Amino acid sequence: MSAGGVDAPLGVFDSGLGGLTVVRALREILPDERIVYLGDTARVPYGTKGAATVIKYALACARHLVARDVKALVVACNTVSAVAPERLRVELDLPVLGVVEPGARAAVAASGTGRIGVLATAGTIASGAYSRAVAQVSTRAEVIGQAAPLLVPLAEEGWTDGDVPRLVVRRYIEPLAAARVDVVVLGCTHYPLLRGVIEEEARARIGPTVTVIDSARSVAADVMDFLASRGMRRRAPPTGAAVKLLVTDMPRTFRETAARFLGDSVGEVEQIDL
């Protein structure tokens, strides 16, 4: 398999609708690019599952996008980025960009004390991927990881404000506050859907100067740099819908969240079988 040319779309995938936060960030800074997004909604969530299972699912998603002739693959899922990027790079003959490294770099840049909190799925935390990524850019920074498995179902169900998400977020933020972090990384692409509650709880429990890092923005900047360095940026607005959405199951919430997130650029949602 080989990658498509400059005019080919970017392939982006995630377990469910969370990766739409990465698509939105890509649309903001790369409005000329076409995007094919695959949400594996038939098998969401990934983050509570073991590495072998996540790798199997990620390869199926990636192969489907490669068959659609994408020019690069953006893994808009921290769990996959944490356990599978090398497998994807080895098995697929095209560039693979993950979300962990850009988020880790942004966190190191934002931290004054070097104490970096990461909220992520159980799979991402268990992998140690954020600690390794931070160690590559700073010898003095330290990662305090907190698994936050309830946040994905809350985001998928649209329970993004009110008492329940607030209490759940508080329970996950408290250990980070006790560890005196000054940065909190949203280490799962679903979590920006809960950003309001997470920022409020982080300010209240950790302190008003805490920085919350949305890795969706960091990865979009990474993709822009990558495309520019390879001379692979499109230079004209796409005709028709800029974003093609694929799902493996059609949950009630997907279409509405996609429309709210991406506005007019959303075309039809197509259901595929992996």
Next chain:
Amino acid sequence: MSAGGVDAPLGVFDSGLGGLTVVRALREILPDERIVYLGDTARVPYGTKGAATVIKYALACARHLVARDVKALVVACNTVSAVAPERLRVELDLPVLGVVEPGARAAVAASGTGRIGVLATAGTIASGAYSRAVAQVSTRAEVIGQAAPLLVPLAEEGWTDGDVPRLVVRRYIEPLAAARVDVVVLGCTHYPLLRGVIEEEARARIGPTVTVIDSARSVAADVMDFLASRGMRRRAPPTGAAVKLLVTDMPRTFRETAARFLGDSVGEVEQIDL
């Protein structure tokens, strides 16, 4: 494919660990039976997914158990029982017992007013299966369904008491209280893991005489009747482990929950690929 003989095990399956509540109920009233339990932990939850996806997963689970020569199949998952029992009966040449009908019968028997509340997954509620099952045994009873999608991740993560499950359960119980039900059916095999909180909230919001129906017990009684009527009950205690546990992914919580639920009868947990 054909069913195993009297000495063959019962095959029981669910999306994750929820069906262990059915295994426990079966062990209590049918201690001589051997059981093979399959939890599709690689694809949990089913209840947020569409009917076609659920049917595909259910067929894969059922075929695996049939290949192990079970004498009957117990669908310990309300979502599958709601959307797939006829497909399973047609495709597999063996008896298939679901959880919806026994729960519906128990609810009708327990209700004085005929107003029956059902807490279940979005998939089960959307199917209308409980309304149909209740209509088959009573012309005057009415089902008020409430989708409760957050309860499965809470149970899978072991968040079964404290503020968060209490507030989540309260939000789902309130519409049932407003509809003046006198029975609440736990229409998902995960929910008995949250039984304490659900009973407390139901008593506080609906009234102290509300009846909470655990369909795990109802289905176990149904299985006993079925085996007795066919002369298929084993008449001697099983040698070795009575329960064989299979999972498609190995989540942290499965083994501990299984041990807590089933005690000494649990053998090794085997991971399989579907």
